[in-house]
Amino acid sequence: FSSVELTQAYLNRIKAEDSKYNSFITVTEEQALAQAKTADEAIAAGTAGAFTGLPFAHKDIFCTQGVRTSCASKMLDNFISPYNATVVEKFNAAGGVMLGKTNMDEFAMGSSNESSFYGVAKNPWDTECVPGGSSGGSAAAVAAQLAPAATGTDTGGSIRQPAALCGITGLKPTYGRVSRFGMIAFASSLDQGGPMTKTAEDAAMMLNVMAGFDKNDSTSVDREVPDYTADLNKPLDGLTIGLPKEFFMDDLDSEIAERTQAAIKEFEKLGATVKEVSLPNTALSIPAYYIIAPAEASSNLSRFDGVRYGYRCENPVDLEDLYKRSRGEGFGAEVKRRIMIGAYALSEGFYDAYYNKAQQIRRLIRDDYAKVLSEVDVIMGPTTPHPAFKIGEKTSDPVAMYMEDIFTISLNLAGLPGMSVPCGTVNGLPTGLQIIGDYFAEQKLLNVAHQFQ
Numbered sequence: 422f423s424s425v426e427l428t429q430a431y432l433n434r435i436k437a438e439d440s441k442y443n444s445f446i447t448v449t450e451e452q453a454l455a456q457a458k459t460a461d462e463a464i465a466a467g468t469a470g471a472f473t474g475l476p477f478a479h480k481d482i483f484c485t486q487g488v489r490t491s492c493a494s495k496m497l498d499n500f501i502s503p504y505n506a507t508v509v510e511k512f513n514a515a516g517g518v519m520l521g522k523t524n525m526d527e528f529a530m531g532s533s534n535e536s537s538f539y540g541v542a543k544n545p546w547d548t549e550c551v552p553g554g555s556s557g558g559s560a561a562a563v564a565a566q567l568a569p570a571a572t573g574t575d576t577g578g579s580i581r582q583p584a585a586l587c588g589i590t591g592l593k594p595t596y597g598r599v600s601r602f603g604m605i606a607f608a609s610s611l612d613q614g615g616p617m618t619k620t621a622e623d624a625a626m627m628l629n630v631m632a633g634f635d636k637n638d639s640t641s642v643d644r645e646v647p648d649y650t651a652d653l654n655k656p657l658d659g660l661t662i663g664l665p666k667e668f669f670m671d672d673l674d675s676e677i678a679e680r681t682q683a684a685i686k687e688f689e690k691l692g693a694t695v696k697e698v699s700l701p702n703t704a705l706s707i708p709a710y711y712i713i714a715p716a717e718a719s720s721n722l723s724r725f726d727g728v729r730y731g732y733r734c735e736n737p738v739d740l741e742d743l744y745k746r747s748r749g750e751g752f753g754a755e756v757k758r759r760i761m762i763g764a765y766a767l768s769e770g771f772y773d774a775y776y777n778k779a780q781q782i783r784r785l786i787r788d789d790y791a792k793v794l795s796e797v798d799v800i801m802g803p804t805t806p807h808p809a810f811k812i813g814e815k816t817s818d819p820v821a822m823y824m825e826d827i828f829t830i831s832l833n834l835a836g837l838p839g840m841s842v843p844c845g846t847v848n849g850l851p852t853g854l855q856i857i858g859d860y861f862a863e864q865k866l867l868n869v870a871h872q873f874q
């Protein structure tokens with residue numbers, strides 16, 4: 422079948438099914454069919470690459486020229502991006518077919534997709550449950566087979582946690598591996614884009630397109646991009662796996678703990694050896710992150726002032742009124758909470774007590790990982806402490822929501838790559854196994870994940 426037929430089939434599925442899941446904010450039917458037609462021509466001419474003609478979706482945090490890029494915020498509901506993110510350019514150049522832009526938490530702040538201006542996305546396994554967040558729409562779309570793959574971004578777990586909760590595969594690359602240019606900034610020192618797919622093999626194909634140096638991103642790393650599909654079938658004999666004892670703590674759902682242990686047994690059968698390790702500062706990762714990420718967010722989000730682009734309030738009386746009301750009306754509650762925490766933590770007199778302290782903890786967390794990763798090849802544990810929770814269950818308790826990121830956040834603070842792969846179900850809801858590796862060990866992670874699948 423042709424790319425046009427394949428694309429049309431997915432567009433039909435989105436039309437028929439997405440009212441149940443709300444996983445897309447924008448469907449770009451016309452452009453998708455045009456891209457598919459071009460791809461079919463390239464295939465016929467013999468100039469196609471590995472990704473040519475394959476449909477996928479972009480998280481609505483990536484700027485797409487001529488297409489609304491909302492970041493799931495009222496602030497950007499009317500924003501048509503005048504340029505493409507580097508990641509978007511790369512998929513265009515590879516001949517990919519964008520089906521549309523997926524739902525997410527507003528400005529990627531959340532773990533449940535409930536802070537979206539466009540309403541919550543639903544978990545396809547149980548539509549009364551959240552899909553996780555912030556890349557909840559991407560996870561739901563892939564799980565419901567409305568798209569074979571999607572991009573996501575991960576600042577504290579936003580690729581891995583929704584992947585786990587929706588039973589799919591998600592990879593957060595090493596910080597600097599995927600360009601952040603045109604990816605709307607939340608916390609610049611933590612943000613990283615990556616693939617969300619059914620399988621590790623698909624993730625490898627996506628990462629082949631996404632990864633690489635970009636002169637437009639000052640933290641992009643100039644390092645060769647390997648073929649991420651090359652090592653998928655390597656045997657795992659001799660692999661050493663570290664199990665951090667802090668990841669198997671009291672609050673972990675006992676059945677998730679069992680699924681994780683069962684997965685580890687599988688790896689032993691595949692030739693791996695397992696040892697207990699310790700990441701002693703794990704518990705500090707949440708408080709440190711919830712200073713650093715809001716601090717960076719308060720700075721990044723200052724550009725939304727109602728003047729240059731995005732939402733502007735009606736009839737401002739003066740400039741101050743314009744700023745205040747545009748931001749007051751344009752941002753949702755969680756975004757405002759982060760801006761206030763961040764501005765407070767950075768303010769004179771509190772900077773040392775909060776921001777500097779958090780940076781010191783960040784260093785300790787990084788050192789913990791460096792020590793363990795000098796002794797083992799990969800670290801494994803559960804991706805989340807619980808399976809998907811009910812919509813509304815945690816909205817009144819932000820700290821309970823923040824605690825859902827306990828296993829994912831430390832990785833972003835260290836800048837390391839991590840993956841979540843499907844790991845069975847608990848009461849009919851999927852769980853994820855997290856696989857963590859050293860800097861730029863994406864190929865190894867994909868290999869380990871592929872052997873498990």
Ligand code: GLN
Pocket residue numbers: 529530531532554555574575576577578579580607714826
């Ligand atoms: N849940 C975390 C937060 O709300 C992480 C979000 C993300 O990775 N974008 O900040």
